[in-house]
Amino acid sequence: MEFDGRVALVTGGSAGIGEAVVTRLADAGAQVISFDTRVRQARREGVTSFEGDVRDALAVQEACELAVSSFGGLDIVVTCAGVQRYGTVEETSEELWDEVLDINLKGVFLVCRAAVPLLRARGGGSIVAISSVQAFAAQTQVAAYSTSKAALNGLVRSMALDHAADGIRVNSVCPGSVDTPMLRWAADKWRGSRSQDELIAEWGRSHPLGRVARPAEIAEVVAFLASSRSSFITGAAHQVDGGLLTQVPVVLPE
Numbered sequence: 001m002e003f004d005g006r007v008a009l010v011t012g013g014s015a016g017i018g019e020a021v022v023t024r025l026a027d028a029g030a031q032v033i034s035f036d037t038r039v040r041q042a043r044r045e046g047v048t049s050f051e052g053d054v055r056d057a058l059a060v061q062e063a064c065e066l067a068v069s070s071f072g073g074l075d076i077v078v079t080c081a082g083v084q085r086y087g088t089v090e091e092t093s094e095e096l097w098d099e100v101l102d103i104n105l106k107g108v109f110l111v112c113r114a115a116v117p118l119l120r121a122r123g124g125g126s127i128v129a130i131s132s133v134q135a136f137a138a139q140t141q142v143a144a145y146s147t148s149k150a151a152l153n154g155l156v157r158s159m160a161l162d163h164a165a166d167g168i169r170v171n172s173v174c175p176g177s178v179d180t181p182m183l184r185w186a187a188d189k190w191r192g193s194r195s196q197d198e199l200i201a202e203w204g205r206s207h208p209l210g211r212v213a214r215p216a217e218i219a220e221v222v223a224f225l226a227s228s229r230s231s232f233i234t235g236a237a238h239q240v241d242g243g244l245l246t247q248v249p250v251v252l253p254e
Contacts, residue, residue, distance in 0.1 A: 170234055171235070
């Protein structure tokens with residue numbers, strides 16, 4: 001299969017995009033370590049669950065060491081762990097700011113810092129960071145989240161340059177709205193008198209394709225970037241947004 005003999009570490013692997021990535025890679029033959037703060041996945045072939053927090057450098061190191069001790073090394077890293085929080089700069093407390101930046105940005109730094117030597121030891125590999133369209137265009141009240149994703153894309157570019165000679169490719173995937181627990185949490189927060197599904201459908205209509213994405217659709221792009229099919233792609237931010245960022249908010253009368 002596509003990833004036979006490959007070993008992957010996926011953070012945030014128990015739900016949403018991360019869970020879809022774990023499933024996609026394992027179904028294609030990879031041995032996958034699913035790293036998350038809570039182990040929610042049923043046991044399945046090819047998947048080893050590891051309970052930990054990406055903000056904990058020791059836990060991150062232990063997960064990487066597990067890849068070596070159990071499977072002989074590490075070839076693929078996918079950083080899906082992330083949180084969405086709301087607030088303007090004025091409304092955002094230091095605690096909330098630190099939470100978002102520590103998970104969405106510092107967590108990726110800690111994972112990659114631990115993983116790069118292992119990827120180098122295997123002659124190279126692929127790192128894929130889940131970013132967001134909000135790295136490029138923000139909505140209101142997402143000062144911390146939008147900042148974390150813009151900075152993440154900068155980190156991806158830097159790592160791609162620093163480790164190209166090691167055979168390590170580093171890319172980001174920037175989704176629009178995706179039907180995940182995080183999106184449904186946001187829908188509950190903002191739906192008012194509407195149902196959760198009604199608000200998600202409304203958000204979907206803001207995308208030219210007329211709907212939000214399915215996690216498996218994002219996982220397909222991740223799998224491509226993790227595979228040899230993308231062997232000449234590094235340092236790139238891949239928009240998977242149903243056309244969201246192609247448009248300007250001007251509608252001509254019919």
